[in-house]
Amino acid sequence: MSPDQTSAHITPQSLIAPTVNAWRIYLDDQGNSPHTVKAFAADVLLLASFLPPDRALGSVSTAEINNFLHWMQTGRGIPCSPKTLARRVTSIKAFFRWLHKNGIILIDPAEKVIQQSVLSPIPTILTADEVSAIHEAASRHRRAAKPDARPYALVTLLLETGVKKNETLTISLNHIDLQAPAGPLLFVRYASPQHRYKERKLALSDDWVAAFHEYKGQYNLTDRLFPWSPRRLEYLLEDIGEEAGLDKHLSFDMCRWTSALSDWQSDMEHDKIRQKLGVSKIQWRELRMKLEKLSQSQGSA
Numbered sequence: 001m002s003p004d005q006t007s008a009h010i011t012p013q014s015l016i017a018p019t020v021n022a023w024r025i026y027l028d029d030q031g032n033s034p035h036t037v038k039a040f041a042a043d044v045l046l047l048a049s050f051l052p053p054d055r056a057l058g059s060v061s062t063a064e065i066n067n068f069l070h071w072m073q074t075g076r077g078i079p080c081s082p083k084t085l086a087r088r089v090t091s092i093k094a095f096f097r098w099l100h101k102n103g104i105i106l107i108d109p110a111e112k113v114i115q116q117s118v119l120s121p122i123p124t125i126l127t128a129d130e131v132s133a134i135h136e137a138a139s140r141h142r143r144a145a146k147p148d149a150r151p152y153a154l155v156t157l158l159l160e161t162g163v164k165k166n167e168t169l170t171i172s173l174n175h176i177d178l179q180a181p182a183g184p185l186l187f188v189r190y191a192s193p194q195h196r197y198k199e200r201k202l203a204l205s206d207d208w209v210a211a212f213h214e215y216k217g218q219y220n221l222t223d224r225l226f227p228w229s230p231r232r233l234e235y236l237l238e239d240i241g242e243e244a245g246l247d248k249h250l251s252f253d254m255c256r257w258t259s260a261l262s263d264w265q266s267d268m269e270h271d272k273i274r275q276k277l278g279v280s281k282i283q284w285r286e287l288r289m290k291l292e293k294l295s296q297s298q299g300s301a
Contacts, residue, residue, distance in 0.1 A: 012058025031192025043091035162259035
């Protein structure tokens with residue numbers, strides 16, 4: 001459904017709450033996750049509950065939105081974390097931008113609302129010795145009486161490519177090209193056009209390819225590379241971390257950041273790291289700052 005169809009019966013005199021239903025449909029059609037749609041809609045409905053019940057879309061002011069955000073922080077009586085506040089600003093901005101873009105309101109009252117930026121904590125990464133211990137722990141499974149290359153295929157893929165958990169879960173066997181002219185490649189695909197910028201080609205090492213062949217034969221894979229639940233793969237990582245003697249909780253995110261820092265410290269061009277991670281230039285700003293801090297902390301350790 002196009003934005004025009006979604007907003008066809010909305011006017012400047014419409015109320016916020018009923019309009020959110022149309023916006024929710026639009027967000028769904030754009031490929032947003034159900035969690036995102038639910039959170040964004042709830043944020044705008046909270047604004048609607050703060051404003052007078054008869055406040056029309058066309059009469060909402062920037063001052064009223066700022067008053068709402070101030071109330072969220074100091075007057076509501078319910079804690080609002082910086083991260084939640086930042087998301088609510090994003091939700092409100094997206095809602096009124098959608099109305100303005102579709103000609104429903106002439107002036108976007110949220111345009112001049114200051115976006116709240118929140119830096120999440122610096123991630124935990126693996127040291128070089130810990131990476132070696134993980135590889136050795138996973139290798140022991142390959143050499144066992146009943147060989148199992150799955151742990152090695154998983155951790156090596158994560159540490160080499162930096163793919164995220166949700167990307168790992170959707171990898172199909174036809175996303176792996178072992179005959180590519182420049183060497184074996186993994187194609188990271190996204191179904192939604194909204195996330196096309198995240199699609200990319202990632203090099204695969206000969207070491208990983210060898211483990212992949214073993215693993216594929218042992219598990220008779222036919223479709224997905226890792227046809228298990230997210231929790232099952234998380235348990236697998238936890239087990240390998242424990243077998244490697246780690247004090248840390250080995251996770252997808254830890255492997256991703258370790259991979260990114262390894263590329264950073266090997267002097268890979270920063271834009272190539274960004275492209276390898278599949279993040280936008282806006283997202284890269286925060287990631288770059290974190291990688292700088294991680295690199296500095298390792299240098300001073």
